[in-house]
Amino acid sequence: MTTQPSTNAGSDPVALLVVHGIGSQEPGETLRGLLGGLRLAFGDRLAIRQAAGDHAILSGIGRPVHVFEVYWADLLGGEIVKRSFDFDRIFEVVWFPLLNHRSGRLSTEICSRWRVLWWTAMLAPLSSLLCAGFWGAKFLASIPTGFLKALQESKARPSARTKTVGFLETFRTKHKDPDRGRTILDDLMDQVVGDVFNYVQGVARAFPGESERNRELIRHVDEIHVRFLRTAERAEKQGCREIQVLAHSLGTVIAFLAMCPDVRPARSTIGPAQLSRFYTIGSPLEKIRFFWTRLVEHSRNGPAIAVVDRLIAADSTHGGKSAMKWENFFSRLDLVSGPLQKLPGWPTPTNHPARGLGGLIRAHVAYNSNPVFLSLLAEGLTGKPSQIRLSLFRRLVHSLMAALESLILPAVFLALALMGLAFMGGIAWLTGWVVSQPLEWLDLGGWAQGVRIYFVAAILFVMIVVEVWLGRGRAEELYTRFWAPDKTE
Structure with missing residues (x-):
């Protein structure tokens, strides 16, 4: 006999587990951002006591609320990534x-065949444009990086003898340096994208190659889920008989998978807490599900912690219907988020x-100040309807900034992509110029010009067509190894 979750008493404390998203987050940063939004929602009646760096207790809003931050950025940060x-x-x-x-994993009920074909036809060439933009941004980022390195080297002015002795050593070690040519953009890509x-490859054990670092990343991804579960245990020890979960960006995937247990325990010594609400923002x-369908297929045992x-928290059912509310907030200008469909x-x-x-720049990180989100969160925490409105001036400022951002970001991306194409084309032109010099000496200028054009066309063809086609071959191999349905499924 399964123990049913306890119902919430009006004065019983409720726990809110907050899971942050991608990027180089600092401990407590997400908690502080959320508390700032809650101050906007509740005003002066909200009292906050900081019990720990990742734990705050809210009072003055009807019932005690324990807010816990589930911090995981350090597990996918630093030298390991x-x-x-x-x-x-x-x-x-x-x-x-x-x-x-094609494998049947992404059924037509989830996504139609024409939509899949349309997005594939759009994304395949777009990946080449993204690559060009990456190289353009890297070229720009290399300028301040190179300047700083030159400045550091200029501080130590060695003598002529030291220069002579150290020249060969510098030449020998420079080309062995794995960080040679790295910029701040490379660090950003490691930490964000x-x-x-x-995370995805760690959960699915789907790293393309075997290495000690990949095995360690798998252990770190497992530890992310363990931290979520430990935080739920902390909430239980604080006497919280109701647990709500708020997650942002990649944190919504982490929280979702952490609440999809492989086996749902049938018995528990203590009745599980009520898992009442799941708030996803920028999810x-x-x-x-579209790219890595396998990850979200085994959700039938959830939602549960x-x-x-031992069952810590579970969704209660009434007449076979789920009692947990799943509130998903998205923005059309947030390229990461979108509306969600039902999962088994x-x-x-x-x-x-x-x-x-x-706009396109800030929309993904601005949910904590959104009135609709704050109103529903406040209602969920207090059990009372709440209405929050922004002033007309503030709404007008937001609209103006959104319009500017939505114009600036595509223009910047296009400029970076053109710069990247120009950079690669310039290298190809220079290579062609060197190769074609004998033709110039033979007074065959037309042939020399043709050689240079050929080199530019070849490098662009490789970037736009060959890389995409090679990517398809590698994708089929990786998909067969890690993502295709098992014969037993």
């Missing part, structure tokens, strides 16, 4: 939706368009 991002993963993953559809691939869960054979075993998400977040 350095040089982990590889643009080949982009060229490969754009083919995964088509492979998911790399988070997605490291890429539908995109994860279980440790080994889970309640149907209620999708809320969040307007006024900003």
